[in-house]
Each structure stands twice: as structure tokens, then as C-alpha cells.
Amino acid sequence: QKEVEQNSGPLSVPEGAIASLNCTYSDRGSQSFFWYRQYSGKSPELIMFIYSNGDKEDGRFTAQLNKASQYVSLLIRDSQPSDSATYLCAAYPPSGTYKYIFGTGTRLKVLA
Amino acid sequence: IAGITQAPTSQILAAGRRMTLRCTQDMRHNAMYWYRQDLGLGLRLIHYSNTAGTTGKGEVPDGYSVSRANTDDFPLTLASAVPSQTSVYFCASSEKGSSGNTIYFGEGSWLTVV
Numbered sequence: 001q002k003e004v005e006q007n008s009g010p011l012s013v014p015e016g017a018i019a020s021l022n023c024t025y026s027d028r029g030s031q032s033f034f035w036y037r038q039y040s041g042k043s044p045e046l047i048m049f050i051y052s053n054g055d056k057e058d059g060r061f062t063a064q065l066n067k068a069s070q071y072v073s074l075l076i077r078d079s080q081p082s083d084s085a086t087y088l089c090a091a092y093p094p095s096g097t098y099k100y101i102f103g104t105g106t107r108l109k110v111l112a
Numbered sequence: 113i114a115g116i117t118q119a120p121t122s123q124i125l126a127a128g129r130r131m132t133l134r135c136t137q138d139m140r141h142n143a144m145y146w147y148r149q150d151l152g153l154g155l156r157l158i159h160y161s162n163t164a165g166t167t168g169k170g171e172v173p174d175g176y177s178v179s180r181a182n183t184d185d186f187p188l189t190l191a192s193a194v195p196s197q198t199s200v201y202f203c204a205s206s207e208k209g210s211s212g213n214t215i216y217f218g219e220g221s222w223l224t225v226v
């Protein structure tokens with residue numbers, strides 16, 4: 001069973017702090033990885049994707065990928081109350097299957 | 113605004129009734145998907161389509177059917193709704209090799225079967 005594992009949380013951080021969200025995946029053949037933010041009652045919206053080892057930065061967000069450890073993380077700098085949401089990690093499987101693998105999400109609470 | 117349009121946004125449906133959830137995308141993506149999301153279970157794939165004219169089963173296909181007559185439309189049909197199909201349904205699409213194979217979601221259809 002191919003899986004993406006996330007801690008369900010909630011992860012609570014004070015406003016202005018760095019929030020660190022983590023994800024592990026089981027399929028070494030996974031090609032790319034995604035972080036989505038989902039507010040309650042809304043659909044998942046893409047924050048960023050990553051497919052190369054290392055860091056990828058976009059504004060306050062940094063995704064980190066370590067394929068050797070099968071580990072993906074998302075750092076949110078200067079966390080704001082508006083960042084409070086559930087964050088979904090997803091993996092794109094080996095070519096041809098089209099069956100993305102989603103984690104169940106980590107709930108983040110940013111405390112004002 | 114380009115993206116994925118789902119209809120209806122929400123619906124209350126009597127058990128045993130037939131229901132079709134509509135999904136249209138204007139991004140010309142080859143692949144389309146239907147997921148359901150339930151508390152504690154995350155997103156679960158119902159059916160998918162790699163390209164127009166082809167469909168495939170996901171992890172929870174029972175009680176659902178799909179068709180893909182063209183690139184843009186991917187309707188999901190519940191032939192005879194049951195209360196366990198109460199959920200939020202997300203249509204999604206992706207294009208292989210584009211934006212890291214990112215999958216994009218519609219706004220969702222909230223379905224209650226009573």
C-alpha cells in the first residue's frame with residue numbers, strides 16, 4: 001500500500017513564528033510532491049510543488065525534499081492567523097498511474 | 113476565471129434517487145478525477161480518466177459511474193444514492209508534465225443523502 005503520512009495535529013504556533021509541517025512517503029518512485037492548503041469547507045488550493053532534492057522557496061513558504069529519507073516538509077515563515085488551515089501533502093506516483101497519493105492532512109493553528 | 117466548475121454546489125437527496133454531479137474544466141487538461149473527502153479519511157479517489165474516452169476505477173468506485181465524452185466534461189453519477197454517500201465531492205484535473213504534474217481542484221459539491 002503506497003502511503004503518504006502526516007501528523008494530524010493540531011500544530012499550534014504563535015503569530016510570527018515558523019510553522020514546520022512534515023510528510024513522509026513510501027513509494028520511492030514518486031516523482032513530484034505537492035503541498036495544498038485547505039480551509040474548512042473549502043477545496044484544496046495549491047501552495048507549491050517540488051520535484052528536486054533540496055529547498056524551493058516561494059514568498060513565506062519553503063518546501064524541502066529529501067528523496068533519500070523519503071521526506072517532504074513545508075516551512076511557513078512569519079505565520080499569520082490566516083494561515084490556520086489543514087495542509088495536505090501529496091505525491092505524484094510513478095509515470096502512468098495518475099493515482100496521486102494524498103496524506104490526511106495536518107491542522108495548523110496560528111495563535112494571535 | 114479559468115479552472116474547474118462543479119455543479120451543484122450542494123444538494124440534499126433522498127436515498128434511492130439518481131444523481132449526477134457535473135464537472136467542467138477549461139484548462140484542456142487530459143486527466144480528470146473525482147474524489148470524495150470524509151472527516152478522518154482524507155481524499156479518496158472514486159474514478160479517474162487519463163484522456164477523453166477512457167476511464168478507470170479508483171479506490172472507492174462502488175455505487176458510482178463516470179463518463180468522459182470529451183476533454184472538458186467529467187460527470188459523476190450515483191445510480192441509487194445511499195446515506196453512506198453523504199460527503200463532499202471534488203472534481204480535479206491535471207496535465208502530465210505541466211507544473212510538476214500539479215492536480216487542481218474544483219470548489220466541491222456537498223451532497224447529503226437522507
